[in-house]
Amino acid sequence: MWDGESNVLDEFRRGNVDAFESLFRLHQRAVYAWIMKIVRNPAAAEDVTIETFWRIHRAHARFQPSRGFEGWARSIATHAALDWLRGHRRESEDFAEQATELAANAISDPAISSEIRRKTAQAFARLPPRLRITATLAVVEERPHKEVAEALGISVAAVKVRVFRALRRLRKDLQQQGITP
Amino acid sequence: MNPHDDERMRQLLHHALPPISELEPTRDLWPALLRKLDVHPAIPSWIDWALVAGLIVFAACAPASVPVLLYYL
Numbered sequence: 001m002w003d004g005e006s007n008v009l010d011e012f013r014r015g016n017v018d019a020f021e022s023l024f025r026l027h028q029r030a031v032y033a034w035i036m037k038i039v040r041n042p043a044a045a046e047d048v049t050i051e052t053f054w055r056i057h058r059a060h061a062r063f064q065p066s067r068g069f070e071g072w073a074r075s076i077a078t079h080a081a082l083d084w085l086r087g088h089r090r091e092s093e094d095f096a097e098q099a100t101e102l103a104a105n106a107i108s109d110p111a112i113s114s115e116i117r118r119k120t121a122q123a124f125a126r127l128p129p130r131l132r133i134t135a136t137l138a139v140v141e142e143r144p145h146k147e148v149a150e151a152l153g154i155s156v157a158a159v160k161v162r163v164f165r166a167l168r169r170l171r172k173d174l175q176q177q178g179i180t181p
Numbered sequence: 182m183n184p185h186d187d188e189r190m191r192q193l194l195h196h197a198l199p200p201i202s203e204l205e206p207t208r209d210l211w212p213a214l215l216r217k218l219d220v221h222p223a224i225p226s227w228i229d230w231a232l233v234a235g236l237i238v239f240a241a242c243a244p245a246s247v248p249v250l251l252y253y254l
Contacts, residue, residue, distance in 0.1 A: 017218075024211060033204035040198070046206050053210075054217045120197035139191055140198045167190045174193075 009065035020060070023069060024053055030070070031077050034151075037141045038081040038133055048084050052077040071150060078133070078151040085129040116179055123173040127166055134159055135166035 011019035031052055036045040055076050056063075063072060124132065137148045138159055149156045174180075240247050 021211065024214065028210060029205055032206045032210075033201075036201050036204060040201060042207065046208070046210060049206065050210055050214050050217055053214050057218055116193070117197040120193050124194065124198065135194070136198075139194055141200065164187075167187055170194070171186065171190055 006065060009063070009069060012060055013063050013065060015060055020057055027069065027073055028053070031073055034074055035077050035081050038078070038136055039084055044084060044088070048077070048080050051084075052080045055080060074151050075153060082129055082133050085132060089129065119177055119179060120170070120174065123170050123177070126173060127169060131162050131166040131169065134162035135170075138163050139167070
């Protein structure tokens, strides 16, 4: 249907819905996977993926084909996921339970009890969203700092500062609960 | 926080929040996205067709009303 990716991108920029659908089909899995790493909830990740592509469509006229679609989409997805985290801060219990379930299925250190894992997940969910999202991507998912910086629209130095603050707050929170990491 | 503490916190986080493996949506998200975009092709409903038919019948019965209808369109 399309001669090449640049043609699809040009057509998308002009507002062509078929071109948008082609890009959606091509990138939805990657966008969903990225969002899932942040929100860690399949239903929420689907909603945020829809929200992301809706924002992408709204912003089609501002898209610059020379900069590529993937990075642009990832940045929009990151901000949509950040908004979701901001709107769901009270759901730390649910987050901790899901994290504990996932941890139970994963290979984990027997020296770290499920109670400690649950409390760590709860403390993590209590972090301010901008620290939480940075720590999720840079520490939990071990994404390169440059990639995290581009997705969040901040500098690499700012990513390092946020990671440091997130780990410090987490440590303090756990110490207040009698856990010494 | 020294580098050792930092490393311990990272390890603890890895155990509490393991990597995500479910990396595919469970359903096709395109229909939901289309609904959100509201870019469905406009298919007239039966009410629209009934209104058009009514207008044609009205115009046929009272041709003098056509200029008035056109004025208000």
